[in-house]
Amino acid sequence: MIRYFYSFLISFIISLIVTPLLINIAHKYNIFDKPHTPIKTHKTATPYLGGFAIWIGFLISLLIIRYTTNFPTGTLSSLRGILLGATFIVVIGFIDDITTIGFKAKFLWQIVVAIILVNFDIKIKFIQPQYLADLLSIIWIVGVINAINIVDIMDGLASGISIIAALAFLFIAFPTEEIYVNFAAAALAGGILGFLKYNFPKAKIFMGDTGSMFIGFTLAALSLGTSYTQINNAAIYSPILILGIPIFDTIYVMYLRIRNGKSPFLGSKDHFALRLEAFGLSRTNIVILIWVISAFLSFSAFIITRVTLIYAILIYALIFFLSIFGGWKLSKIKME
Numbered sequence: 001m002i003r004y005f006y007s008f009l010i011s012f013i014i015s016l017i018v019t020p021l022l023i024n025i026a027h028k029y030n031i032f033d034k035p036h037t038p039i040k041t042h043k044t045a046t047p048y049l050g051g052f053a054i055w056i057g058f059l060i061s062l063l064i065i066r067y068t069t070n071f072p073t074g075t076l077s078s079l080r081g082i083l084l085g086a087t088f089i090v091v092i093g094f095i096d097d098i099t100t101i102g103f104k105a106k107f108l109w110q111i112v113v114a115i116i117l118v119n120f121d122i123k124i125k126f127i128q129p130q131y132l133a134d135l136l137s138i139i140w141i142v143g144v145i146n147a148i149n150i151v152d153i154m155d156g157l158a159s160g161i162s163i164i165a166a167l168a169f170l171f172i173a174f175p176t177e178e179i180y181v182n183f184a185a186a187a188l189a190g191g192i193l194g195f196l197k198y199n200f201p202k203a204k205i206f207m208g209d210t211g212s213m214f215i216g217f218t219l220a221a222l223s224l225g226t227s228y229t230q231i232n233n234a235a236i237y238s239p240i241l242i243l244g245i246p247i248f249d250t251i252y253v254m255y256l257r258i259r260n261g262k263s264p265f266l267g268s269k270d271h272f273a274l275r276l277e278a279f280g281l282s283r284t285n286i287v288i289l290i291w292v293i294s295a296f297l298s299f300s301a302f303i304i305t306r307v308t309l310i311y312a313i314l315i316y317a318l319i320f321f322l323s324i325f326g327g328w329k330l331s332k333i334k335m336e
Contacts, residue, residue, distance in 0.1 A: 010060065010064055010187070011057035018052070019050060048205075059083065103266075124140070141220040150246065151246040155202060172228060188215070192215065241300055248272070304316070
């Protein structure tokens with residue numbers, strides 16, 4: 001367990017040190033997220049480069065651990081796949097941050113990095129035939145990447161729930177010793193936490209698409225890396241709960257956009273967090289509330305991996321109906 005703490009700590013310290021340096025670089029080269037469109041939810045131009053701090057902490061942490069730990073061959077292959085795909089998606093995210101490449105091009109490159117993971121055997125293992133499992137793996141990876149990207153609409157929101165998700169994957173995978181999942185999850189959580197010091201309201205820096213797509217990619221990889229439980233087959237769906245907030249917001253926003261005759265792929269202010277703001281909650285309170293809900297969902301996922309099938313189904317059903325009810329109540333809130 002101490003090795004995973006070192007992975008977390010190294011990534012945290014590096015991200016904590018690098019983030020203010022990137023703030024200075026962003027100011028020097030005018031790399032800002034400017035609120036120049038109606039769908040932007042912030043009021044002032046803010047540096048974009050925070051995703052690099054998370055990625056650098058993650059990368060250096062895993063490289064240090066790699067050369068100080070004797071890994072099995074399979075673990076090394078999995079880590080190579082994650083690092084290769086993560087580096088690729090960071091480059092694509094940065095290009096989108098500074099030039100805006102459009103959602104079609106982003107989808108294309110996200111499919112490419114998903115294929116990279118599948119080729120490194122990081123994919124769904126419980127579905128046959130294999131081509132169907134590969135296809136569903138690609139859809140899942142691309143979906144998670146976009147879900148984290150979509151939910152990144154308030155200071156500290158995406159970063160906070162991503163830390164919780166990464167730690168959930170760590171604690172669920174830990175008993176089975178899925179080593180690459182444990183180290184990568186710890187490094188990801190540490191890197192995001194170092195960045196969060198500067199991203200919590202009022203943010204001094206944003207992660208941008210560089211960070212949100214990198215985090216989404218890595219969380220998708222982590223979700224595919226463990227069997228979750230030997231107690232009940234339903235536990236294989238627990239990643240849906242761990243990533244419940246971004247998945248819910250993605251489905252919710254797309255539903256509302258389609259219902260209103262808009263493209264589900266173009267931005268809007270239909271996010272449930274913004275509806276909570278319209279209801280009267282402050283942004284800080286909204287972020288903390290969603291963190292608490294995310295922690296509850298992750299704890300529920302952990303419980304599901306430890307109980308029998310009937311209890312797992314009951315937990316899924318309860319959360320499903322609460323989600324439907326919550327979405328219905330939120331849709332009643334009038335947005336300007």
